[in-house]
Amino acid sequence: MSESFILNDTDRADFDCFKKVVLRRTGIDLNLYKPQQMHRRLRALVERANLRSFSDYARSIEHNTDEMATFLDRMTINVSELYRNPEKWQELRDRALPPILRKAAAQGRALRIWSAGCSFGAEPYSLAMLLDEIAPRVRVTLLATDLDEKILAKARLGLFQEADMKNVPPGCRAKHLTQEGTGFQVTPALRSRITFRRHNLLADPFEKDFDLIVCRNVVIYFTDDAKDTLYRRFTDSLRPEGVLFVGGTERIFNYREIGLDTRIPFFYERLKL
Numbered sequence: 001m002s003e004s005f006i007l008n009d010t011d012r013a014d015f016d017c018f019k020k021v022v023l024r025r026t027g028i029d030l031n032l033y034k035p036q037q038m039h040r041r042l043r044a045l046v047e048r049a050n051l052r053s054f055s056d057y058a059r060s061i062e063h064n065t066d067e068m069a070t071f072l073d074r075m076t077i078n079v080s081e082l083y084r085n086p087e088k089w090q091e092l093r094d095r096a097l098p099p100i101l102r103k104a105a106a107q108g109r110a111l112r113i114w115s116a117g118c119s120f121g122a123e124p125y126s127l128a129m130l131l132d133e134i135a136p137r138v139r140v141t142l143l144a145t146d147l148d149e150k151i152l153a154k155a156r157l158g159l160f161q162e163a164d165m166k167n168v169p170p171g172c173r174a175k176h177l178t179q180e181g182t183g184f185q186v187t188p189a190l191r192s193r194i195t196f197r198r199h200n201l202l203a204d205p206f207e208k209d210f211d212l213i214v215c216r217n218v219v220i221y222f223t224d225d226a227k228d229t230l231y232r233r234f235t236d237s238l239r240p241e242g243v244l245f246v247g248g249t250e251r252i253f254n255y256r257e258i259g260l261d262t263r264i265p266f267f268y269e270r271l272k273l
Helices: 009-026 035-048 054-063 065-075 086-106 122-134 149-157 170-176 224-237
Strands: 111-116 140-146 159-161 177-180 183-186 194-198 210-215 238-246 260-264 267-270
Touching (some): 009 065, 035 065, 054 065, 065 149, 086 122, 086 210, 086 267, 111 122, 140 149, 149 194, 170 177, 210 224, 224 238
Parallel strands (some): 111 140, 111 210, 140 194, 210 238
Antiparallel strands (some): 159 183, 177 183, 238 267, 260 267
């Protein structure tokens, strides 16, 4: 059911006004998100702020930095668990990464990896630990990006709670994390391997020549057209035979059409040129 079927003309005009303000202030185009789900998620913020309309809420986020931060946090799915879905990380370790590492070594270059939509940093830190385990001497550039500056600031700190640690291999925990009160701190050496940067997947340019792009559980609220555009842009940003690793609810059905192949579920390899 589309947005036009669930909103009357007044409410639709109100929400359209809000979307224009968001686009102007943040660069986020809400038209690229599934309308019914996005409206429901954001309506809860309007009600929580004790406001009557999206127009009122637009004025609130324009003048209240805390409310803007709350809005941006609501726009993203923030997960802090390291090695989330450990069986997929095992497949990355044993099946997806070895050919990529061999190719980079044969060409005498650094491995280029992008964690897109990195949230609190669990994904790029997990990648850094995994690479240190299986290829400690390989040069790696690891870019981690997210839409939300507030979340990126937390990611740069590298602080996690016990609940986030359940899937971390014991050896990695001992080498790369130290206990700080009730939490765990990523070591400075591991943090230094990651470049964190703000990036809007739906608007900003993409870098090129990545060997691995990891974008998991990020696009589930995007429209089908936005997903298709995003996956095509990811494909264009991969080296030939580079791999796109997506979440367990984000199977790409038209992967061949956009220049990908798959031999492992949720891992998509760019076809040779």
